[in-house]
Amino acid sequence: MITELSDHVFWTLVAIYGLLVMASIIVGVMSKIRPETDFSELVARVKTWWVMVAVFTLVMVVNRNVSLVFFAFLSFLALKEYLSLIPTRRADRRVLFWAYLSIPVQYFWVFDQYYGMFIIFVPVYIFLLLPLRMILVGETRGFLKAVGTLHWGLMVTVFSISHLAFLLVLPDAVNPNGGAAALVLFLVGLTQFNDVAQYCWGKAFGRHQVVPTVSPNKTVEGLLGGMITTTVLAVVLAPRLTPFGHREALMAGIILSLGGFVGDIVISAVKRDLDIKDSGDLLPGHGGILDRIDSLTYTAPLFFHFVRYLYLP
Amino acid sequence: MIKQIFFRLIVRPVLILVVGVNVRRRHLLPERGPAIVVANHNSHLDTAVLMTLLPARLLNRVRPVAAADYFLSNPLLAWFSRTAIGIIPIRRKGDDGDPLEALRSALDDEQILILFPEGTRGEPEEMADFKSGIGRLAMQCPNVPVIPVYLHGLGKILPKGAFLPVPFFSDVFVGEALVGGDPRFDADPHRFVEFLQDRVTALAGEAPKRAWD
Numbered sequence: 261m262i263t264e265l266s267d268h269v270f271w272t273l274v275a276i277y278g279l280l281v282m283a284s285i286i287v288g289v290m291s292k293i294r295p296e297t298d299f300s301e302l303v304a305r306v307k308t309w310w311v312m313v314a315v316f317t318l319v320m321v322v323n324r325n326v327s328l329v330f331f332a333f334l335s336f337l338a339l340k341e342y343l344s345l346i347p348t349r350r351a352d353r354r355v356l357f358w359a360y361l362s363i364p365v366q367y368f369w370v371f372d373q374y375y376g377m378f379i380i381f382v383p384v385y386i387f388l389l390l391p392l393r394m395i396l397v398g399e400t401r402g403f404l405k406a407v408g409t410l411h412w413g414l415m416v417t418v419f420s421i422s423h424l425a426f427l428l429v430l431p432d433a434v435n436p437n438g439g440a441a442a443l444v445l446f447l448v449g450l451t452q453f454n455d456v457a458q459y460c461w462g463k464a465f466g467r468h469q470v471v472p473t474v475s476p477n478k479t480v481e482g483l484l485g486g487m488i489t490t491t492v493l494a495v496v497l498a499p500r501l502t503p504f505g506h507r508e509a510l511m512a513g514i515i516l517s518l519g520g521f522v523g524d525i526v527i528s529a530v531k532r533d534l535d536i537k538d539s540g541d542l543l544p545g546h547g548g549i550l551d552r553i554d555s556l557t558y559t560a561p562l563f564f565h566f567v568r569y570l571y572l573p
Numbered sequence: 574m575i576k577q578i579f580f581r582l583i584v585r586p587v588l589i590l591v592v593g594v595n596v597r598r599r600h601l602l603p604e605r606g607p608a609i610v611v612a613n614h615n616s617h618l619d620t621a622v623l624m625t626l627l628p629a630r631l632l633n634r635v636r637p638v639a640a641a642d643y644f645l646s647n648p649l650l651a652w653f654s655r656t657a658i659g660i661i662p663i664r665r666k667g668d669d670g671d672p673l674e675a676l677r678s679a680l681d682d683e684q685i686l687i688l689f690p691e692g693t694r695g696e697p698e699e700m701a702d703f704k705s706g707i708g709r710l711a712m713q714c715p716n717v718p719v720i721p722v723y724l725h726g727l728g729k730i731l732p733k734g735a736f737l738p739v740p741f742f743s744d745v746f747v748g749e750a751l752v753g754g755d756p757r758f759d760a761d762p763h764r765f766v767e768f769l770q771d772r773v774t775a776l777a778g779e780a781p782k783r784a785w786d
Contacts, residue, residue, distance in 0.1 A: 336740075340593065344726065344742040353732075356739045536781065540742060541595050 265321060266438035268500035269445055273317060276449065280310055305545030312543070312552070316448070320441060324428060325371070327444075331425040332367040337549045338417035339363065341540045345530075346409050351399035355406075358393055359414055362386050366418055370425040378426055382419040387411055416557045417550075423560040424448070427567070434571045435503050442501040443567060447516070450497070451559045454490040454520045461485025475528040483521055490517040503571055515566055516559050523558030527551070579657040580632055584621050592730060593742045594622055597779065601747040602627060602720060606634050606683035608750075609719045611707060613700045613773055614689035615728030618738075620658070622727060623687050626745065636661045636679055637687040665692065673710050680714050690766070694733040700777065703770045708753075708762025715754030721769060722747050723776035746776040 265273075283306050291299040319330040343356060362382060369378035391407050424444060432439035462482025470478045491513030498509030527550055531539060540548020588594070603610065610623055620637045627635055641662035644654040654660045661679055663672045676686060690703035711719055726743030751769065758765045 337593075340740045340742060343740075348729075350729075350732070353735065353739050354737065357737055360740060542593070 266442060269438045269442050272442075272445060272449065272497065272501060276313060280306070280313060283309070301545050303545070308543045308545050320445070327428055328367055328371055328425050331421060331428075332363055334549070334553065335363050335367075335418045335421045336360070337542070338421065338553060339413060341542075341548050341550050342413040342417055343410075345534055345536065345539060346413065348410075349399060349402055349406050351397050352394065352406055352410075355390060355393045355397065355410070359386075359390065359410055362414060363418055366422050367425060370422055370429055373429050375426070378422070382414055386414060420557040420561050421553065423564040424556065427560070427564050430567070430572070434567065435501075437499065437503060438501050446494075446497060446501045446512075447559060447563045448556070450490055450494055450513070450516045451520050451555050453493060454486050454517045455524065455555055457489040458482045458486030458517075458521065461489070471525055474525050474532060478521070478525060478528075486521070487514065487517040490520075508570065512563065512566060515562050519558040519562045520555035523555040526558070527554035575656050576659055577632060580625065581629075585625050588618075588621060588625055591738055591740045592618065592622065592727070593740075594626070594745055595742065596626060596745045596747065598747045599626065601749060602722075603685055603718060603750075604628065604631075606631070606685045607680040607714070607717045609680070609686045609688055609707070609710070609717060610722055611688050611690055611719055611769060611773070612722040612724050613777070614691050614694050615699075615724065616694060616731045616733070618727045618731050619689065619694075619724050620687060622724065622743075622745065623722065624658075627685065631685060633659070634684045635659070635687065636684050638663055638676060638689075640665050640692075642666070661686070673706065673713065676710055677713060680717055690769070694728075696733075700774070703766050705762055705766055707769065708764075708766035711751075711753030711765050712758075712760055712762050713753075716752055718750035718752055719769065720747065720750045721772040721776060723773050723780065725777070725780040744780055746779050748772050748776050 287299060287302050287306050291297075291303070315330075319327050339360065343359075348356065366378070366381055369375075369381060390410060394403060394407055424447070427447065428440050428444050430440045430443070434440065435443050438445075458478075459482065462477065462479045462485075465481040465485065466477075466479030468480040469476060470480055470483055491510060494513030494516065495506060495509045498504040498506075498512065502509070502512070504512055527539070531537065538547030539550035542548050543552055546552050610627075612619060612623060620639075624632065624635050624637070637658060637660050639654060639658075639660040639662055641664050644660055645651040645662050654662070661675050663675065679686060688707055690707045691701040692704045693701070695701045707719070711717070723746040724743070725746070726741055729739070729741050730743065731738045751765075751772070753765055758768065
């Protein structure tokens with residue numbers, strides 16, 4: 261069963277592939293003109309973009325349940341990466357097992373379109389369960405740190421990311437312009453575009469650091485340039501992919517670009533705290549999964565509730 | 574046949590899902606036998622990970638060296654160890670005959686041995702002193718490359734005594750091969766073992782600090 265793509269979703273995907281072709285050509289030409297400079301990381305990054313976009317397209321067009329399994333797997337990889345980075349107590353092995361089990365359960369609520377449970381399962385039930393399970397183990401040394409870091413990680417990698425999935429199961433009536441799939445494309449596409457835009461503006465014009473102690477590469481110029489570019493693109497795409505009017509599109513653009521920035525620097529702060537550069541090396545040129553979905557951990561819940569508040573009857 | 578099916582259908586998919594291994598310098602792993610891959614040992618997963626890292630076409634020639642007193646302790650485990658994994662059992666204790674003989678003939682047959690010179694899995698994520706057997710084997714087969722490998726994080730997934738694997742990412746660091754015939758060892762097995770252990774310890778230095786808190 262293949263999901264039918266609306267025309268606008270189809271052409272948006274074509275445009276994304278167009279951008280990838282352009283990026284590949286630019287990187288190729290640059291390494292030809294300046295053979296003395298090492299572009300290998302940039303080349304790897306563009307190549308990985310191709311793979312990520314191809315996988316995303318595939319899971320989005322096959323059918324909705326495949327997309328849900330994919331988002332659940334994304335949560336699993338992100339949580340695994342997070343738990344591999346933070347110091348965990350040996351005594352907590354069984355607790356971590358329960359933490360992993362929360363993923364299929366959380367995505368089952370999504371599949372079931374059971375919003376009430378979806379929205380409280382991790383913040384309430386898992387929040388109450390994990391300390392209890394730790395107490396049954398009986399190790400109190402480092403208890404607060406262990407339970408705090410574990411729950412924070414679940415909120416970021418499971419709760420936040422599952423909002424992408426719930427956006428996908430919203431009734432198509434919410435969005436006459438392409439349905440739920442178009443909203444997911446709008447959210448993911450603009451969040452990732454904003455990352456690249458902020459990076460490019462920062463590289464070209466960056467002077468004044470925003471948060472020098474957390475991430476010296478983030479500049480006011482990059483942030484503002486990215487925000488403007490992303491918001492303009494949001495306004496252009498909104499009539500094709502979303503139910504938004506001009507004013508809502510403007511707000512969505514600001515939410516996505518500012519939220520994405522915050523998500524990015526929050527994960528940067530975690531990495532700085534742990535004294536590591538990348539969260540992993542699953543995605544050549546990008547780092548780990550967390551490095552790639554850092555912005556989405558903020559934009560997914562923010563955008564979801566923006567849509568829900570304004571458009572769900 | 575059973576070994577191929579077991580590794581292709583069960584071991585590989587489970588390792589990809591549960592473990593997720595980052596390998597540094599995979600090209601230093603052997604591409605043909607004879608060779609000896611030597612690693613630190615913390616988990617039953619160590620063997621499985623090393624076996625899947627080697628090219629699949631070599632699978633039938635890859636032979637983990639395993640303690641007879643543990644892996645042949647009951648008939649079911651013995652059948653599984655011999656058929657699905659293809660271990661070469663050796664006796665850890667007792668002195669009836671030369672325990673290295675089976676290893677030498679496997680190397681003569683161009684097989685690849687996986688050997689854990691600590692002799693046991695021990696405490697999770699801690700390395701014990703290497704036993705001397707690998708030194709004697711290297712002296713007896715002076716041209717066979719010995720490849721040092723450091724495995725990091727697998728002891729967190731499935732430590733000794735645990736039944737429930739908990740997913741984590743793990744790292745594999747491969748080092749340059751040594752041969753027993755190298756003049757700097759002066760045909761001294763103890764010098765070889767010392768040098769080998771230093772190499773594995775040096776590889777451990779590359780690992781991120783993310784053991785237990």
